[in-house]
Amino acid sequence: MSNRNEKMQILSQRTIVILVFNLLAFAVIVARLYYLQIFEADKYKVMSDENRISTRFLVPPRGTIYDRNGEAIAKNEQNFQALLISEQTPDIENTFATFQKILPLDEDEEKKAVHNIKNRRRFIPIKLKDNISWDEVSKVMLYAPELPGIEIDEGLNRKYPYADLYAHVVGYVGPVSDKDKKNSPLYMVPGFKIGKSGLEKSLDYKLQGKGGTIKLEVNAYGRVIKEIERNAGSIGGSLQITIDSRLQKAAYEAFGNNSGAAVVLDVRNGEILALVSTPSFDPNLFTNGISYKNWNELLNNERTPLINKAVSGQYSPGSTFKIVVALAALEAGVINMDTRYYCSGGMDIGATRFHCWRHSGHGALNVIEALKYSCDIFFYETAMRVGIDKIHDMAIKLGLGQPLNIGLDNQKNGLIPSQEWKKSVKDAAWTRGDSANAGIGQGYVLITPLHLATMLARVVNGGYAIMPTLIRRTKQQPVSKINISQRNIDIVKQGMFEVVNAPNGTAARAKFNLDGIRMGGKTGTTQVRRISMKERKSGIIRDENLPWRLRNHALFIGFTPVDNPRYAVAVVVEHGSSGSGVAAPIASKILQKALELDIR
Amino acid sequence: MGELSFATSGSGIKQKFMRMSYSYIFLIMLLAIIGTMTLYSAADGNWQPWALKHICRFGLAFLLMLGMAMIDVRQYYKFAYVFYFITLFLLILVEAGGHIGMGAQRWINLGLFKLQPSELMKIGLVLFIARYFSLMTVQGIQSIRGILIPAVLALLPVGLIILEPDLGTAMMLLLTATIMFFAVGVQWWKFIAVAVLGGAALPIAWNFLHEYQKNRVLTFLDPERDPLGTGYHIIQSKIAFGSGGLFGKGFLHGTQTHLNFLPEKHTDFIFTMFSEEFGMLGSLSLLFINLLVLAMGYLFAFRCRNYFARLVIIGLNTNYFLYVFINIAMVMGVLPVVGVPLPLISYGGTVMFSIMASFGIILCMSLNQNAAMNFDD
Numbered sequence: 001m002s003n004r005n006e007k008m009q010i011l012s013q014r015t016i017v018i019l020v021f022n023l024l025a026f027a028v029i030v031a032r033l034y035y036l037q038i039f040e041a042d043k044y045k046v047m048s049d050e051n052r053i054s055t056r057f058l059v060p061p062r063g064t065i066y067d068r069n070g071e072a073i074a075k076n077e078q079n080f081q082a083l084l085i086s087e088q089t090p091d092i093e094n095t096f097a098t099f100q101k102i103l104p105l106d107e108d109e110e111k112k113a114v115h116n117i118k119n120r121r122r123f124i125p126i127k128l129k130d131n132i133s134w135d136e137v138s139k140v141m142l143y144a145p146e147l148p149g150i151e152i153d154e155g156l157n158r159k160y161p162y163a164d165l166y167a168h169v170v171g172y173v174g175p176v177s178d179k180d181k182k183n184s185p186l187y188m189v190p191g192f193k194i195g196k197s198g199l200e201k202s203l204d205y206k207l208q209g210k211g212g213t214i215k216l217e218v219n220a221y222g223r224v225i226k227e228i229e230r231n232a233g234s235i236g237g238s239l240q241i242t243i244d245s246r247l248q249k250a251a252y253e254a255f256g257n258n259s260g261a262a263v264v265l266d267v268r269n270g271e272i273l274a275l276v277s278t279p280s281f282d283p284n285l286f287t288n289g290i291s292y293k294n295w296n297e298l299l300n301n302e303r304t305p306l307i308n309k310a311v312s313g314q315y316s317p318g319s320t321f322k323i324v325v326a327l328a329a330l331e332a333g334v335i336n337m338d339t340r341y342y343c344s345g346g347m348d349i350g351a352t353r354f355h356c357w358r359h360s361g362h363g364a365l366n367v368i369e370a371l372k373y374s375c376d377i378f379f380y381e382t383a384m385r386v387g388i389d390k391i392h393d394m395a396i397k398l399g400l401g402q403p404l405n406i407g408l409d410n411q412k413n414g415l416i417p418s419q420e421w422k423k424s425v426k427d428a429a430w431t432r433g434d435s436a437n438a439g440i441g442q443g444y445v446l447i448t449p450l451h452l453a454t455m456l457a458r459v460v461n462g463g464y465a466i467m468p469t470l471i472r473r474t475k476q477q478p479v480s481k482i483n484i485s486q487r488n489i490d491i492v493k494q495g496m497f498e499v500v501n502a503p504n505g506t507a508a509r510a511k512f513n514l515d516g517i518r519m520g521g522k523t524g525t526t527q528v529r530r531i532s533m534k535e536r537k538s539g540i541i542r543d544e545n546l547p548w549r550l551r552n553h554a555l556f557i558g559f560t561p562v563d564n565p566r567y568a569v570a571v572v573v574e575h576g577s578s579g580s581g582v583a584a585p586i587a588s589k590i591l592q593k594a595l596e597l598d599i600r
Numbered sequence: 601m602g603e604l605s606f607a608t609s610g611s612g613i614k615q616k617f618m619r620m621s622y623s624y625i626f627l628i629m630l631l632a633i634i635g636t637m638t639l640y641s642a643a644d645g646n647w648q649p650w651a652l653k654h655i656c657r658f659g660l661a662f663l664l665m666l667g668m669a670m671i672d673v674r675q676y677y678k679f680a681y682v683f684y685f686i687t688l689f690l691l692i693l694v695e696a697g698g699h700i701g702m703g704a705q706r707w708i709n710l711g712l713f714k715l716q717p718s719e720l721m722k723i724g725l726v727l728f729i730a731r732y733f734s735l736m737t738v739q740g741i742q743s744i745r746g747i748l749i750p751a752v753l754a755l756l757p758v759g760l761i762i763l764e765p766d767l768g769t770a771m772m773l774l775l776t777a778t779i780m781f782f783a784v785g786v787q788w789w790k791f792i793a794v795a796v797l798g799g800a801a802l803p804i805a806w807n808f809l810h811e812y813q814k815n816r817v818l819t820f821l822d823p824e825r826d827p828l829g830t831g832y833h834i835i836q837s838k839i840a841f842g843s844g845g846l847f848g849k850g851f852l853h854g855t856q857t858h859l860n861f862l863p864e865k866h867t868d869f870i871f872t873m874f875s876e877e878f879g880m881l882g883s884l885s886l887l888f889i890n891l892l893v894l895a896m897g898y899l900f901a902f903r904c905r906n907y908f909a910r911l912v913i914i915g916l917n918t919n920y921f922l923y924v925f926i927n928i929a930m931v932m933g934v935l936p937v938v939g940v941p942l943p944l945i946s947y948g949g950t951v952m953f954s955i956m957a958s959f960g961i962i963l964c965m966s967l968n969q970n971a972a973m974n975f976d977d
Contacts, residue, residue, distance in 0.1 A: 004907075006738050011784060011907065015902070036842045037841055037879060038880060040842050041843070044841065045843045048855060220859055
């Protein structure tokens with residue numbers, strides 16, 4: 001019996017140990033509960049919300065861009081898409097086939113759709129067709145009972161109603177690419193577009209607007225259960241530019257098939273009234289991602305439609321630069337109205353023979369006549385006497401070689417050489433020949449059409465340092481005066497008047513007279529190839545017999561009215577052969593249109 | 601002492617009914633109701649597919665429990681060995697069938713229901729060990745020879761169940777047997793020796809584990825190891841606990857569960873779901889009810905004069921404790937996820953019937969608390 005009692009006693013003792021062990025185990029659970037549900041509760045609450053709340057971004061409507069008359073030149077257009085939601089149709093293949101009968105998909109669209117139907121979750125809408133017309137929408141609506149699971153989704157698409165007219169100014173938007181800086185979560189939203197070029201790019205931040213957000217409760221598979229919160233965001237800011245679409249159109253059409261650029265300024269305030277670069281392209285091609293074929297076509301075109309020649313094209317100014325040289329010399333007192341140089345058609349500078357464009361020579365002429373006939377010998381002589389540094393200073397005052405930021409891509413400053421520049425960049429001393437070359441706007445001097453128009457505007461407005469601008473401002477900025485005497489400006493203006501209006505001026509063929517309102521201007525023709533000694537002896541090949549890319553560039557700067565200038569234009573026609581024959585008539589047409597429109 | 605007065609005369613069915621512990625039965629019903637309610641929430645507020653079936657099963661299992669309680673206590677003693685060996689035979693049958701069939705097979709299809717021998721073994725082994733030690737002397741228990749046979753016969757089903765493979769059940773069986781060995785008075789040092797030897801053998805045993813079992817252990821040790829795969833469950837479970845906080849998100853409002861972030865919410869992870877909706881206060885209440893069930897079990901054990909009956913209660917109570925502890929500990933990330941459900945709360949027929957049967961046996965033992973110390977006397 002004692003053994004039995006002992007056995008029972010052991011069992012009782014051990015049972016108490018087991019009971020204590022059970023209690024300890026429960027204490028562990030309680031401690032763990034405390035740790036998870038009290039101590040770390042905040043952390044897990046956040047994680048739980050991250051699980052269940054999915055934030056989606058609402059793409060804000062982009063701001064509209066208007067021209068000076070309030071016409072929209074970049075706007076948002078309704079865009080309809082046909083979507084398929086797999087789980088809402090009992091027979092997906094049948095729905096898909098029926099849809100194809102109503103709105104046939106092309107090969108690419110079909111491939112994409114079939115792939116998505118197979119691979120996406122059944123509740124995620126699949127895009128079948130984008131950019132469908134209202135007619136097509138109504139067709140789909142009509143057949144809706146036979147199309148379970150098909151939905152029409154309405155979105156916004158960027159639209160450029162003037163197509164190629166504003167491609168280089170307004171630019172275009174496109175899908176965010178890997179290269180873009182993603183500084184807002186909005187950039188991750190599919191369908192969000194950002195400015196890729198032109199004002200769309202430089203003013204992207206203003207145009208974008210603020211993205212809204214929707215907080216949605218989702219389950220573990222991403223299905224939306226309900227909307228928790230909505231923040232609508234705000235529409236992008238609109239802006240108005242200074243260009244007049246009617247003038248822009250006239251300028252663009254004036255070029256015909258020519259490749260080149262034109263800039264029209266209001267000389268009183270620097271407002272850009274037209275800025276074209278030809279040939280152009282249709283920016284609408286880019287909004288949904290341009291096709292490979294179209295892109296290659298644009299890229300391989302020898303007339304470079306993608307480059308904005310008005311601000312990125314750098315050309316020798318040629319004889320248009322004689323305005324700057326004349327002013328520099330007059331201001332320096334090196335020449336005056338009565339200073340005459342003799343042109344025999346050529347002169348030796350050092351060991352090199354320099355020619356006038358007119359091989360027979362102009363005889364003795366003063367500065368006004370030299371501008372009128374565009375005599376080269378007169379300006380070789382003048383440039384050598386005044387020296388490059390004074391020419392450089394005058395050019396800089398007139399805006400050449402300076403940054404003129406108007407918010408367009410890849411703007412170039414051109415180049416105005418000086419003795420110091422040559423020494424530091426070319427590591428060589430400035431020569432008299434260099435000055436002579438600069439005197440007729442050849443050699444190192446480079447300008448863009450925008451710079452040329454700015455220079456002319458600053459001369460003809462009486463020496464006010466206007467800055468070109470594309471954005472319309474309600475308040476005019478005060479403009480500083482450049483220190484040039486009115487007398488000398490008048491001399492140069494007289495020269496430019498005669499270029500066009502004298503019977504034998506270089507641009508006489510481009511003259512007009514609208515109720516007494518006339519144009520002044522200056523032609524320029526610049527070589528793009530070297531003429532060898534041998535060719536010079538055997539006779540220079542006529543430009544029209546050369547391949548296009550070897551022909552001379554044609555330039556013209558013009559202004560009107562002569563008495564109280566209002567508009568200034570710079571025209572560059574690439575390989576246009578002749579400033580007087582090709583560029584001047586284009587400039588003339590543009591200025592006449594400007595006068596006719598009487599732009600406010 | 602009112603109950604005691606019935607003790608000697610109360611052998612009739614009616615008297616037995618009168619003397620049953622109604623508070624114990626009430627706690628069991630309370631757990632089943634909590635389970636039904638939680639399953640109702642798990643189905644987003646629907647009786648289908650789980651809650652209704654659960655309460656119906658409980659009804660049937662309740663009858664089984666009463667039946668088991670009414671059986672004459674001597675029959676358990678008498679058939680303990682037979683029951684053990686039949687169950688062992690069934691286990692071998694399942695193991696053989698599993699090899700012939702495909703992959704893991706844990707049950708025998710009897711047409712009406714699926715019989716899971718490993719569940720039967722949880723009761724069979726307890727009865728076997730209790731009977732074996734009930735006749736042994738203290739000296740016998742504390743000799744190596746005395747515990748050799750029950751040790752081998754306990755390890756045999758454990759090994760078979762590991763092969764199925766069902767790590768959770770095997771572990772529970774092994775722990776139940778170990779605690780019973782401890783209860784009868786096997787010396788402390790023997791457990792320590794076995795633990796040391798077992799620890800040394802662990803690297804070898806590791807090689808015998810299935811890949812998914814190895815993954816479970818590794819994931820338990822570091823849940824972030826594979827946040828989208830095996831670690832996902834435990835991370836989501838911890839988020840559910842933590843975000844439930846002190847008061848919970850409210851009945852039917854657990855986001856982790858209703859939005860399907862929590863897997864297996866109606867079976868192994870049901871405690872997580874309960875805890876997310878009712879918070880720490882709810883969890884503590886549920887724990888407390890379970891603790892009461894266990895405490896009453898031990899109380900019954902202490903009242904028993906019969907050694908066999910007392911040991912059976914301790915074994916079955918331990919089995920219940922292991923269910924509750926392992927399930928809750930694993931969903932809270934304290935133990936690896938080994939697939940142990942929470943009895944009466946988790947959805948699933950097998951555990952419901954086996955646990956209710958064991959409650960029936962505990963009730964039966966307590967009804968006979970005044971039986972002589974040994975039935976063979």
